[in-house]
Amino acid sequence: MKVLVDLKPALDGYAGIPQECRLLFKGLSQMDGFAVEGLIQHGGRRLRAALPVQHQFSQDKQIDRLSKFVVSIYEKPFDNFAQAVVYDIQRRFSRGFLRLRANLGLRLPLSRFEADLFEDFVWRTFFSKTLNADCQAQLMRTRHRVLSVPRQMMHKAGLDGLKFTQTPSYAQIDTRGFDAFVTQNPFPGRVTKGTQMVVRYHDAVPILMPHTTRDKAFDQAAHFHALKNNLKQDAWFSCISQATRGDLLTIFPQAEQRSVVIHNIVSDEYYPDTSPPQIVYQVIRNRIAIDDMVKTKLPKTFAGAGFNTDAISQPPLQYLLMVSTIEPRKNHQLLMQAWEMLRYSTHPNLKLVVVGNTGWDQEPVLQSFRPWAERGDLFWLNNVPAAELRALYTHAAATVCPGLAEGFDYSGVEAMKCGCPVASSDIPVHREIYDQASVYFNTYSAADASQSIGQLLSPHAQAQRDQLRAQGLQVGQRYTENAILPQWAELFARLTPSKD
Numbered sequence: 001m002k003v004l005v006d007l008k009p010a011l012d013g014y015a016g017i018p019q020e021c022r023l024l025f026k027g028l029s030q031m032d033g034f035a036v037e038g039l040i041q042h043g044g045r046r047l048r049a050a051l052p053v054q055h056q057f058s059q060d061k062q063i064d065r066l067s068k069f070v071v072s073i074y075e076k077p078f079d080n081f082a083q084a085v086v087y088d089i090q091r092r093f094s095r096g097f098l099r100l101r102a103n104l105g106l107r108l109p110l111s112r113f114e115a116d117l118f119e120d121f122v123w124r125t126f127f128s129k130t131l132n133a134d135c136q137a138q139l140m141r142t143r144h145r146v147l148s149v150p151r152q153m154m155h156k157a158g159l160d161g162l163k164f165t166q167t168p169s170y171a172q173i174d175t176r177g178f179d180a181f182v183t184q185n186p187f188p189g190r191v192t193k194g195t196q197m198v199v200r201y202h203d204a205v206p207i208l209m210p211h212t213t214r215d216k217a218f219d220q221a222a223h224f225h226a227l228k229n230n231l232k233q234d235a236w237f238s239c240i241s242q243a244t245r246g247d248l249l250t251i252f253p254q255a256e257q258r259s260v261v262i263h264n265i266v267s268d269e270y271y272p273d274t275s276p277p278q279i280v281y282q283v284i285r286n287r288i289a290i291d292d293m294v295k296t297k298l299p300k301t302f303a304g305a306g307f308n309t310d311a312i313s314q315p316p317l318q319y320l321l322m323v324s325t326i327e328p329r330k331n332h333q334l335l336m337q338a339w340e341m342l343r344y345s346t347h348p349n350l351k352l353v354v355v356g357n358t359g360w361d362q363e364p365v366l367q368s369f370r371p372w373a374e375r376g377d378l379f380w381l382n383n384v385p386a387a388e389l390r391a392l393y394t395h396a397a398a399t400v401c402p403g404l405a406e407g408f409d410y411s412g413v414e415a416m417k418c419g420c421p422v423a424s425s426d427i428p429v430h431r432e433i434y435d436q437a438s439v440y441f442n443t444y445s446a447a448d449a450s451q452s453i454g455q456l457l458s459p460h461a462q463a464q465r466d467q468l469r470a471q472g473l474q475v476g477q478r479y480t481e482n483a484i485l486p487q488w489a490e491l492f493a494r495l496t497p498s499k500d
Contacts, residue, residue: 001492003028004175004195006183007038007144008151010126011073013357014383015325016264016410017202020240021184022130023265024200027481028182028488029142038126039181040113041147046094048072049111050146062114069113069146070121098149098157098171107174107192110145130386132269147173154188155222158229168225180495182238186226190233196495197235199227201259203407204247205329212329212404214360224251231255238262238491240408243429262487263433264408266479269386270417273394277316280395283388284317284353287381291358293366299376319351319379320453321396321420323389323411324403326366327359331402331425336368337446338402342454343377350457352378353392393418397457401430404443408433413479416472421465423453437471439464 005028009021029036041047050069051062068077101108115122119140127139154171161169170188175181175195182198191197206213206223213219230237231252237259239245245261288296320339324330332354339352352372372378384392393399399415401424412422412434424430426440439456442448455461456468477483 001033001179002035002037002177003492004037004039004145004178004181006041006181006187006200007126008041008043009184011042014129015357016408017184019130019267019410020200020202020264020408022127023267023481024182025142026127026131026135026139027265027485030138031485031489034492036142037178038142038144039110039147040126040144041149041151042073043151045072046150046153047146047148048077049109049148050113051111053110053112055112063117066113066118069111070118073125094149094153095157095160098154099160099169102157102161102169102171105172107172108147108149108189109174110147113144113146115140115142115144130267130269132386151188155218155226158188159221159225162221162225168229170226170229180492186223186230188222188226188229190229197230197233198491198495199230199235199237201237201239201244201248203240203244203405204251205405205407207251208247209329209405212327214327228252231258234258236260236491236495238488240264241429242432243427244407246428260487260491262491263479263484264410265481265484266410266413266417266476267386268480270390270393270414270476272419273391275391275394277395278314279391280317280319281314283384283391284379284381287355287384287388289380289382291366291380293363294369294373294380296373296379297376316395317351318347318349318397319353321353321355321392321399321415322402323355323399323414324401325356325359326354326362328361329404330356331404331443332365333368334425334444334446334449335400335402336365338400338441338449338453341446341450342457346454347457350397353381353396354378355381355384355389355392357382389414390418393420396420398423398453400449400453401425401434401438402441402443402449403427403430406430412438413476416469417476419469419473421456421468422472423449423456425449433475435471435475437468437475439468 005025009018012018028034048069050066071077123136158168158170170190172190175192178195180196180198181191184200186199206219210216210220237255239259239261242261245259248255322335342350369378369380393415398421401409401412403425406429412424415422416437422438424438425443427443439452441452
């Protein structure tokens with residue numbers, strides 16, 4: 001079976017969907033009976049086409065075209081006059097061209113990227129933020145297709161159709177030769193006859209909680225109409241949790257017969273770390289986020305504290321850990337309030353370590369960080385690699401997952417795999433994914449969160465913490481490649497090609 005797998009989210013950093021994208025691509029690439037290629041597309045930039053699927057260029061021209069494609073990920077390649085004119089026309093009239101293609105039934109071509117001479121670019125751009133270098137050789141053998149049109153432009157051009165009709169008009173991409181196309185999130189396009197679309201459905205937040213998204217009106221419309229169009233095109237939906245599937249069926253009950261639940265794969269990079277707890281000092285010192293709003297002051301005990309004799313002599317740091325992009329639905333402010341209550345009462349020396357890049361509407365959260373960071377009691381880190389994050393999980397007093405809405409929530413499972421106790425908000429997806437390996441608190445009550453976390457940290461709760469660690473290690477085994485990939489094989493066996 002030939003499968004085209006969406007790699008667009010792999011350009012988007014360390015968040016959950018990019019992780020799932022990389023892990024799924026790796027897993028599917030090693031399954032017997034599958035020939036997997038990646039679809040490379042940018043969210044906002046127009047990419048230079050790589051090689052035509054059938055090409056007869058000289059060696060130097062092939063390399064020049066491939067190299068210019070790589071450049072186009074970051075900036076506009078150097079062009080001669082004719083190429084510059086064509087590029088400018090494409091940029092100025094791209095939405096109109098897309099609408100015309102959609103209305104005339106013309107396919108968007110996919111060019112072919114051969115990575116043989118560009119292994120460093122492929123590995124570091126798409127895979128290294130999640131995957132271990134041991135799988136690099138395997139992934140370098142895969143091939144890729146390039147869709148030059150930006151994903152956001154495809155959404156906008158489709159939604160332009162609402163100005164004239166009641167339904168958007170989405171262009172078709174040329175997926176001839178592929179049996180299936182696996183896309184991350186609803187896709188603003190159609191596939192060629194003979195290809196079955198599979199939508200990896202993460203959550204319905206843009207529809208059910210639009211007030212928490214970045215570009216509220218656009219995100220809501222783009223998600224809803226692309227999702228509706230995918231359903232109309234007989235796509236299958238691989239939902240990352242039963243809670244997510246429940247939201248999908250609430251919106252579109254007709255998706256019941258074409259939707260399944262396949263949980264995320266969690267990286268095997270997470271397991272109990274054997275380094276001494278003092279390594280946390282070094283990780284914090286090296287990964288402190290630099291931001292004008294939050295100026296972090298390292299305590300004197302951190303001064304020069306590396307992985308050396310002085311660092312080892314420091315007492316272990318007691319801290320709560322939260323790992324998440326900073327955006328409204330992650331509920332950082334509730335954790336801040338709960339942690340402050342603990343500081344004011346039973347745990348005056350408890351630190352807070354927050355790992356995550358900024359997303360949107362983060363200013364109130366960063367403002368709440370500021371006074372504590374300036375005193376050296378709160379540490380905001382970002383761009384933390386898996387090996388260092390593993391150490392932070394292992395040595396944390398607890399990992400807290402306070403989200404208002406989640407599709408899966410990687411951080412809790414990663415913490416469990418590292419032997420760290422977990423406290424999480426009492427939402428359906430946490431109950432489903434974490435099961436009995438977490439303590440739960442009211443999603444909207446800082447007092448309840450403070451009480452639950454405080455009880456977990458109590459000197460008298462050692463038996464509870466040991467039980468949570470044991471249960472967490474068992475829960476983590478549910479989300480390994482060996483557990484998840486057979487479910488994908490079962491789904492692919494049920495697919496029927498698109499009749500579009």
